[in-house]
Amino acid sequence: MTCREFCVRRRRLLVICGSILILVAIVLVVVMYVKYGVDDDTKGTTKNLKTIVIERCREYIRAVSQMPSSNNCDAIWEGFQNSFLGKDPCKVNVEDYDPFIRTVQQDIPCNKSLFWSKTSQIAHDFTKATKCFMTLEDTLLGHMMDGLKWCGQLHSKEFNYTSCPGWNECEFNPVRSFWRRASAHFAELACGNVMVMLNGSIDSPFNKQSIFGSVEIKKFDPEKISYVSIRVMDSLQDRTSCNSISLQDLGRILNNSRLDFDCKDIDKSEILQCINDPISQSCDCVNWN
Secondary structure, rough: OOHHHHHHHHHHHHHHHHHHHHHHHHHHHHHHHHHHOOOOOOOOOOHHHHHHHHHHHHHHHHHHHOOOOOOOOHHHHHHHOOOEEOOOEEEOOOHHHHHHHHHOOOOOOOOOOEEEOOOOOHHHHHHHHHHOOOOOHHOHHHHHHOHHHHHOOEEEOOOOOOOOOOOOOEEEHHHHHHHHHHHHHHHHHHOEEEEEEOOOOOOOOOOOOHHHHHHHHHHHHOOOEEEEEEEEEEOOOOHHHHHHHHHHHHHHHHHOOOEEEEEEOOHHHHHHHHHHHOOHHHOOHHHHO
């Protein structure tokens, strides 16, 4: 075989191998898409929404032994879709989810509720690792719907897989109204000591327009909640976030609601330590209540 023939065959082999790798990658993407139905770039309802929600529901109930036996995932799905199908996707009210909320039965133990704002990832990593607290997304209601998108169409019982309004596109869109209603429900169930995790690396760790500021805090019941522990992570250099104007606003709201509270600035490394080594003594749940 001449050098030229060898080079030609080598190039052909590389082309064939490259084509095979591309084909395998495409197949894997398609398989993942079909299996999970979650497409971050989708403009409409998440594909395979029913399958995802019901499977998440059954998986959660199997994993949590204390869940009431009255939870029926098929009935929960029916309640969910009846909340918004057939309605203008910009006119789904928060109250439209009331019947659906009632189909989900779950008590939140006292001293376990964690509320967050602009700290989503680290808050969820923290609760998953330590098991000291529960966020809304750690409940059955939040677990089923986390990361999904949905909407219907006026006078139609079909899902809209082409286009759903974005979070800020209209106030009463199906996803936004759901999370506001679910957040209110989660706050209503809170009792004992509760924890709030805020982001000190931004100018206003507490934002009155956030779901925590506009929904959850308004549902705190002073007859049920004994103490609110505010933890502000990663304050900007040379600044104590607990003394910031936004935290002073939060303090006034809690005082007016007759709720006792404290505020501490903590380094992000403290949380990361507990995420990486949850059994260390400093990460004992008692230290966070």
